[in-house]
Amino acid sequence: xxxxxxxxxxxxxxxxxxxxxxxxxxxxxxxxxxxxxxxxxxxxxxxxxxxxxxxxxxxxxxxxxxxxxxxxxxxxxxxxxxxxxxxxxxxxxxxxxxxxxxxxxxxxxxxxxxxxxxxxxxxxxxxxxxxxxxxxxxxxxxxxxxxxxxxxxxxxxxxxxxxxxxxxxxxxxxxxxxxxxxxxxxxxxxxxxxxxxxxxxxxxxxxxxxxxxxxxxxxxxxxxxxxxxxxxxxxxxxxxxxxxxxxxxxxxxxxxxxxxxxxxxxxxxxxxxxxxxxxxxxxxxxxxxxxxxxxxxxxxxxxxxxxxxxxxxxxxxxxxxxxxxxxxxx
Amino acid sequence: xxxxxxxxxxxxxxxxxxxxxxxxxxxxxxxxxxxxxxxxxxxxxxxxxxxxxxxxxxxxxxxxxxxxxxxxxxxxxxxxxxxxxxxxxxxxxxxxxxxxxxxxxxxxxxxxxxxxxxxxxxxxxxxxxxxxxxxxxxxxxxxxxxxxxxxxxxxxxxxxxxxxxxxxxxxxxxxxxxxxxxxxxxxxxxxxxxxxxxxxxxxxxxxxxx
Numbered sequence: 001x002x003x004x005x006x007x008x009x010x011x012x013x014x015x016x017x018x019x020x021x022x023x024x025x026x027x028x029x030x031x032x033x034x035x036x037x038x039x040x041x042x043x044x045x046x047x048x049x050x051x052x053x054x055x056x057x058x059x060x061x062x063x064x065x066x067x068x069x070x071x072x073x074x075x076x077x078x079x080x081x082x083x084x085x086x087x088x089x090x091x092x093x094x095x096x097x098x099x100x101x102x103x104x105x106x107x108x109x110x111x112x113x114x115x116x117x118x119x120x121x122x123x124x125x126x127x128x129x130x131x132x133x134x135x136x137x138x139x140x141x142x143x144x145x146x147x148x149x150x151x152x153x154x155x156x157x158x159x160x161x162x163x164x165x166x167x168x169x170x171x172x173x174x175x176x177x178x179x180x181x182x183x184x185x186x187x188x189x190x191x192x193x194x195x196x197x198x199x200x201x202x203x204x205x206x207x208x209x210x211x212x213x214x215x216x217x218x219x220x221x222x223x224x225x226x227x228x229x230x231x232x233x234x235x236x237x238x239x240x241x242x243x244x245x246x247x248x249x250x251x252x253x254x255x256x257x258x259x260x261x262x263x264x265x266x267x268x269x270x271x272x273x274x275x276x277x278x279x280x281x282x283x284x285x286x287x288x289x290x291x292x293x294x295x296x297x298x299x300x301x302x303x304x305x306x307x308x309x310x311x312x313x314x315x316x317x318x319x320x321x322x323x324x325x326x327x328x329x330x
Numbered sequence: 331x332x333x334x335x336x337x338x339x340x341x342x343x344x345x346x347x348x349x350x351x352x353x354x355x356x357x358x359x360x361x362x363x364x365x366x367x368x369x370x371x372x373x374x375x376x377x378x379x380x381x382x383x384x385x386x387x388x389x390x391x392x393x394x395x396x397x398x399x400x401x402x403x404x405x406x407x408x409x410x411x412x413x414x415x416x417x418x419x420x421x422x423x424x425x426x427x428x429x430x431x432x433x434x435x436x437x438x439x440x441x442x443x444x445x446x447x448x449x450x451x452x453x454x455x456x457x458x459x460x461x462x463x464x465x466x467x468x469x470x471x472x473x474x475x476x477x478x479x480x481x482x483x484x485x486x487x488x489x490x491x492x493x494x495x496x497x498x499x500x501x502x503x504x505x506x507x508x509x510x511x512x513x514x515x516x517x518x519x520x521x522x523x524x525x526x527x528x529x530x531x532x533x534x535x536x537x538x539x540x
Contacts, residue, residue: 077365079406080407083401083402106506107407108410115401144511145504148509198365199355203363223509
């Protein structure tokens with residue numbers, strides 16, 4: 001294993017120190033692992049807190065700032081954060097209008113955020129959790145932990161963050177986050193596994209001639225394995241899976257996301273395939289994002305996330321944002 | 331069994347989890363996200379380092395501080411689930427300085443109830459419940475039949491180990507392994523495996539004290 005780290009045990013805090021050094025707009029508490037906007041909560045604004053395992057950067061810390069999150073709680077690599085962090089963040093961002101928890105649907109994240117919400121309510125803070133579950137690779141049934149939260153998390157954080165910035169109340173901010181989740185679907189494909197620093201070994205084995213279809217974002221294997229194929233075919237596999245659950249027509253926000261080890265040249269080649277596929281089915285990609293936004297360490301691969309836009313959602317997507325990883329309009 | 335025996339149990343659990351760190355992580359790599367051994371080892375190390383752990387004066391307090399520390403330090407699903415298990419067991423024991431077998435049986439039942447309430451897993455879902463549930467049943471049966479302390483704890487540990495082994499043939503219905511569907515069959519559940527290790531550590535700690 002070759003990694004640009006000092007020590008597997010300190011990689012998360014070392015990265016937080018770097019985030020703090022690079023972005024004076026953030027207030028980073030490296031000891032308690034909480035990333036906040038510098039300047040504290042704005043009175044009357046709904047606070048947005050998200051969190052999850054580390055290794056998905058820029059998610060979530062890179063999305064803390066004007067028009068998006070108020071706080072992020074990074075856990076250990078691929079491990080959900082603990083309730084203490086979430087409670088600290090929730091108290092720190094509460095401007096009196098309550099706090100939205102944006103939670104990706106993984107058992108650990110859901111359990112820890114649930115405990116944190118109870119603790120925050122004991123302290124008199126209104127908390128509403130919204131669980132993101134957009135990954136169509138997992139059947140949403142009694143027989144699984146439910147669909148995973150992946151790319152739609154980025155959309156929900158951006159759009160709910162914009163509405164909160166406009167002064168909407170907690171119920172409205174939560175409702176728009178839920179709407180984004182309901183209108184979004186994702187599918188991921190891995191060309192290689194990744195290596196958790198503390199484990200030192202790849203999370204699964206994949207031959208040079210194979211791809212893993214329907215992966216999540218934690219280096220976990222997917223549902224099936226298939227022979228390696230051209231970008232056009234892999235894009236179609238992802239969009240067929242998405243389209244089986246959500247029509248890909250009308251105005252769309254589409255993200256082609258790299259898993260951490262895929263060059264932009266390949267992501268743009270994929271985006272071209274995605275846009276041709278969508279156009280052939282009556283869809284119009286009116287907003288897009290191409291790059292590494294929700295990653296899985298150094299994994300090679302991509303995910304596609306499609307969100308069916310309304311006029312209101314498009315306006316909130318376009319609203320100004322100023323975070324380390326997304327910034328426009330300001 | 332006094333506070334020292336319970337403390338010895340947790341110390342011995344920490345040791346066995348650390349020794350099995352890589353094994354548990356490998357089990358998790360097969361069907362989860364390859365961090366179970368790493369996280370639990372980190373959590374138990376934090377328990378041993380907690381000031382309140384050394385000071386806890388009753389068995390109930392030892393288990394409650396163990397649970398609270400695991401919730402604070404582990405993260406993932408195993409932090410809250412093991413944390414709740416130890417806290418519920420600790421609360422069930424209350425201030426009793428030397429709980430007997432019936433009190434311990436009630437504490438184990440409370441731990442199981444807490445895990446099932448939080449995680450919503452049933453037996454057969456391929457989770458830690460598949461080790462914990464048969465173990466608590468075997469323990470209360472042995473106690474009801476008048477078994478000795480060592481005998482009842484041996485039954486507890488054996489049932490947990492058998493329960494963990496039985497998860498190999500199960501398809502996961504809860505937790506991250508459920509994403510794999512039928513591909514989760516053929517692998518031991520890491521949470522069931524760590525539960526079996528922790529309950530074996532209880533048997534050994536009691537035996538060493540007698």
